[in-house]
Amino acid sequence: MKHTAGPGAAPAAELKVLRELARGNGLQLAAVGLLALVSTGATLALPLVVGKLLGAIQSGEGLTVWAAVMVAAGFGSAAAGALASFLLGRMGQRLICRLRVRTMRHSLGLRLADARREGSGNLVARLTSDAARIKNLIDIGPVQLPMAGITVLGTLVVMGLLDWVLLLITVGAFLAAVGIITLVVKGLRRKYAAVGEEVGTLAQSFVAALDSLTVIKAYRAEDTVSANLAERARKVAKLETDAARMESLMVPVINLGQQIALVAVVVGGGARMLDGHLLLADFVAFLLYLLQLTAPLIMAASGVSGIQLGLVARKRFEDVFALPAEEGTYSPDVATAAPRSASVQKRAVASAEVPAVRFEDVVFGYEAERPVLRGARFTVPGRGLTAVVGLSGSGKTTVLSLIERFMEPDSGRIEVHGRDLSDWSPADLRSRIAYVDQASTLLQESVRANLVLGRRRPADDTTLYSVLDRVGLAEDIRALPDGLDTVLDGATGLSGGQRQRLALARAVLADADLVLLDEPTSHLDSVNEQRLRLAVDRLAAERAVVVVAHRISTIQHADHVIVMDRGAVTDEGGHAALVDRCPAYAELVAGQSLGADFRAPVAA
Ligand SMILES: Nc1ncnc2c1ncn2[C@@H]1O[C@H](COP(=O)(O)OP(=O)(O)OP(=O)(O)O)[C@@H](O)[C@H]1O
Structure with missing residues (x-):
């Protein structure tokens, strides 16, 4: 299949x-x-x-x-x-x-x-x-x-x-x-x-x-x-x-x-x-x-x-x-299911020299005969912030889903940390990745349960609040009726921006080798955006962070940019170099810069 x-x-x-x-x-x-x-x-x-x-x-x-x-x-x-x-x-x-x-x-x-x-x-x-x-x-x-x-x-x-x-x-x-x-x-x-x-x-x-x-x-x-x-x-x-x-x-x-x-x-x-x-x-x-x-x-x-x-x-x-279950995600008996070793033991940190992700001529379509990716080819360096840019529908979210192995490519090759994707079990692969989806999906559980989702080691309140502080959410959570134990159900909700920050805090806490962020700042005001950028910078200093970005501020800030157009990668490289040599990128950036000097990288 x-x-x-x-x-x-x-x-x-x-x-x-x-x-x-x-x-x-x-x-x-x-x-x-x-x-x-x-x-x-x-x-x-x-x-x-x-x-x-x-x-x-x-x-x-x-x-x-x-x-x-x-x-x-x-x-x-x-x-x-x-x-x-x-x-x-x-x-x-x-x-x-x-x-x-x-x-x-x-x-x-x-x-x-x-x-x-x-x-x-x-x-x-x-x-x-x-x-x-x-x-x-x-x-x-x-x-x-x-x-x-x-x-x-x-x-x-x-x-x-x-x-x-x-x-x-x-x-x-x-x-x-x-x-x-x-x-x-x-x-x-x-x-x-x-x-x-x-x-x-x-x-x-x-x-x-x-x-x-x-x-x-x-x-x-x-x-x-x-x-x-x-x-x-x-x-x-x-x-x-x-x-x-x-x-x-x-x-x-x-x-x-x-x-x-x-x-x-x-x-x-x-x-x-x-x-x-x-x-x-x-x-x-x-x-x-x-x-x-x-x-x-x-x-x-x-x-x-x-x-x-x-x-x-x-x-x-x-x-x-x-319907087959994904490998490693199914333990027939909940009570006797052993914790996954990949998540419990401290792993060797992924090498900075090995690309975090490599796509080679990847073709993929959700339906047969309708390819969404048409021979995509790019490299995400082992460290730093990589922005994926492109017009709506060009395949950016699809790229993140393929890295997570939610789907398999029709042809071509994908590597994560130097290993072919098919050599990773989905469970092991995902234990190395933190993912913030476009909708910043949260479970109808407590703030605490949302933060520690998938984490096998316990985290005390001090750790949780320090991570929330990094994304500018600590005060908001303290103000909730039961603080970290407030259940985010129909009765207690969060704003779009708060949801985004909580989802990012979860990714920060996951301490993963690779972080995938799908438009993490779309709901944020400029103060919180700046705060989030600092949090992402700290993440990117020690691992690879891939961010699907529309905002010029995020794009200019990236160490590496991948430009997508209708399922193909037009170019990749540093922001300034791309502005000079890639007309599609220059046009995309110019359209968003609203008069700012889009050639200059933004200072952190
Ligand atoms: N679950 C799905 N089933 C079928 N087609 C899909 C599905 N998800 C996305 N597509 C199609 O794949 C193409 C690429 O979608 P994708 O979400 O990857 O684009 P994107 O670049 O992330 O867009 P945006 O910037 O608007 O989020 C689109 O044409 C879309 O219609």
Whole structure:
């Protein structure tokens, strides 16, 4: 597959629900099976006991024993069934919890392109509607359905023992019903698969709308967006209605089968009693069994359709698990995951002599046939500040993403610290890089958690505030209700400039060999910009810093400049030299300099 970082050690995609259920619960599952058997046996015995009771009444024998057996069978069946159902429900909840944890963990380890293609809402739907359907599978699959099957079979056997002719009449009457139900179940599977996909798409669209809520409100687009979402919801409803129409056939078809069987059995049974082939007590027992047959038949039919729903959900989980996780980002068990050695031990500092990054004729496109980088070639020195400049859409952010190995180039070669990119595992590579993305993304966690993200060694408050001070944010954070422990959620936010400074502070604290900054000063006033420039200078003195820059002040300040134009690198070198020899650069800089002397480098 294209644009991938090598496949990681993802566990098997296949989801064996029963095996998962039994994992660590073998004894409990056996107990559930036993209880269900007891419950089914007692249910099966009940009509026979009633028959015996009738016989005892007819012959004038004592009723006490059979009445006691009847009560014991009735209560025993109910109690055993309830206990089995509770134990199974508890195991099911534990399995769903494991499945949710695995899905979240696997989703976070996915390659960026796969995660985006799948969509956050669609992934979230796995934890909600799909998980509920798996629960269905657990409730029905291991016990309810087999027990319903055993009850039906057992009932038929006892009915056969009572009178095989009446049994043939009963089976004949039900055959047509079973045929219709088989067709319905097949159709339902297809409908449920379509419903699963559409619910995922609906969730995805809703999450995307909520992410864009500010813009939706600013442009008073609530109604338009709601109408689009409503359209999707109606599509889901239509598919669900189609499925419900098919499902609604099941119970009436079985009831009809039972009615036909009842009439046929009453007529046939009456004739056989007159012939002397059948006793009244056996006839009554047979009729009770016939009436009792409907419930397990309905349970089996609706169980099979519930299983179809669960199997569709299982396939949707398997589809996620089949997407390979990035190498080194996936530990199957969170609790036993070892810390990554690259992050824990102090590494050898990258050499100043070796280029931090080298691109050789790199070609890359997000989609086939639409290259975004067209043979990009440049070098980032091992130390100092390198600015990447170019018009909007020329591929600057894409270059940073390729260095981070979020995607793989289609052709060409990328080296980081002298090693081919494909020789780095994504986890090791990223432990050497600090990245501030264009949106200065922060997690909905505390300021502290945002600062120490990915850092394995602890950092005390003094260290954190000194880093915040370097980016001019210490006072702002002290002023927050809980200081470093203030959670940046919907209730407490930061301004655009504060977010940028916090994201930069995180990069400073990471103590990485290579720092990638995507327009870090776009939201800053001149005082904070100057402050940030000093912080970046301190970083660049000991490592390579690559900054995607639009501001002339940042560009003039850089030790090395890479000029990009429509996916290619036009030139690279020092600012002054480029102004003299690269017309595209001179034009770019002149356009931004607003009358300043753009030839002169800016003093620190
Ligand atoms: N996730 C994506 N999927 C498809 N195309 C993309 C994606 N991200 C960027 N592109 C395309 O790649 C090209 C380069 O985008 P990139 O973000 O690298 O440009 P840039 O130079 O950083 O632009 P800007 O200065 O506006 O941030 C653009 O034409 C853009 O449409």
